[in-house]
Amino acid sequence: MIRLLQIEFIKLWNNRASKFLIFAYFTLILCMALIAMIRIDRPPIVFNIADQGIFNFPYIWHLNTWIASWLKLFFAIVIVSMTANEYSNKTIKQNLIDGLSKKEFLMSKFLMVISFSILSTIFVFLVSLILGLLYSDFNEISIIFSDLSYFLGYFVKLVGFFSLCLFLGLLVKRSAFALGFLILWWGIFENLIIRFSAWWLFGKEGSEKVMHFMPLEAMSNLIVEPITKFKAVKSISTQLGANLSIDYAVHWYNILIVLGWTTIFIYLSYALLKKRDL
Template structure:
């Protein structure tokens, strides 16, 4: 395993574009801390975002993993370009000539995906812990280390997403087209979701539940479901909603079924990558 990881990181070390994208990605993850600096002072109205509870434990684990997941496209570019470069520079063929099996080649890519996801998760954990210790109103250990399942969901979400990117990189061989294919798939899922809403529009109640019960099995939708939006969970938002007669009853927890669906898709993407590579004449 370590041998395969070393091979991949040796390649990445000599790829300037991948290094730049990785630095940008982790720099942006760190920039989540800048949210604490957002202030609005308009006459008697003083608004400090950090004081609204976004960095309170355990809410911070939900908020930061959701925000960090938005940035995953930067590492997606690294993953697909990593695969595209194998074809462009003929390193794939050379690796196979040097004795690396196709199974080991796919595993080396998958291990790299896991390492990227693990480092990202650890990075978000450290940034969130520091921000929470500085700004949170609750510093009891039992509160600090509750809701850590959002970090597990974040890790699984990244592994699934990057595995999808790896599969597209092998399928299409060109990084730009692979990213475009990911965007097209996202559009297709969105259109189908809209079609389902139109189909079930005549239901007196339960339209949302009917659509969700179907869409949860699609790859990108299942990944999105791992960490639901945290904004309506915020106390200040709930207070405003109550004043205008709205009541949020959304389930924000990490659902085991969603985890299993994403793990299933991850297996499909990696196995399909191997099957595709095995079938090709290189």
Template structure:
């Protein structure tokens, strides 16, 4: 029965995590826009930042910390990676997708819980980005 109050309000932490993710991403974009002063260059720098995070993670995974999970532990603290860790692939949670995958012989073993550690990491990054944006604006003579 889908009218029970417990079913209707289940997994509500996703809405909060999604809100925190958006605020963090937009504060990061604000920081880049204030830092670079041009919106197109800020978007380009955002793409470059993502590539740098991937390259640094790859370097740690295959050269520095071989055959360990230390690279994954460190990478969860990268800004864009921390934002992506808040909500992991929400569409694969749907019953229709899981039943279709079960018919094809696939099994989903993902942990869809919203971790308080991930929320704390993203909130720290959000605070830093807003503070750095404010500090840059205060330092500049507008």
């Protein structure tokens, strides 16, 4: 297992574009700390975003995992491009000649997916913890370490999404086409064709139930947007008479759906490799 990871890290280290994207990803996550510096001090308007409660425990766990999950495209590009480059640079063929089996080749990629997901989860946790300790109004241990399920949801979401990217990279063999296929899947197939067909067959409620089982929708459902939890938004909605009854929890069944899709993507990747003449 360590040998397979070493092979992937050597390939990654020798790819400038991948190193830049990974650096940009972690830099952007660090930029979440810059939000605390947003301050307007021009009387009668005095406003400091850090005083609005967005860094309070445990809200910060929800907010930062949701924001960071939008940045996963950086790692997705790395995974797709590295997988596609295996074909264009013929390194996959060389790896097989050197004694690496197709199963080991896929395992090395999946281990990289797991590694990226673990590193990202730990990094987001540390950044959030530091911001919370600096700016949160609540510093009791019981409050600080509540709602950590968002990190489980974040980790599972990354593993599922990166597994899909890995499969698309192996399927299409070209990084640009693979990313284009991903956008088409999300925008046209899943959110247009499937949603409309399910609505036509089962009605609105049935459509929502069907969409819960679609891969990208299931990943999205793991961490629901936290903006409507913000006290300023709640205050405005109350004044407008809107009822924001949203379930923000990370549910076990959403985790199982995403893990199920992860298993399917990895199995399809292996079946594709096994069948394809490299």
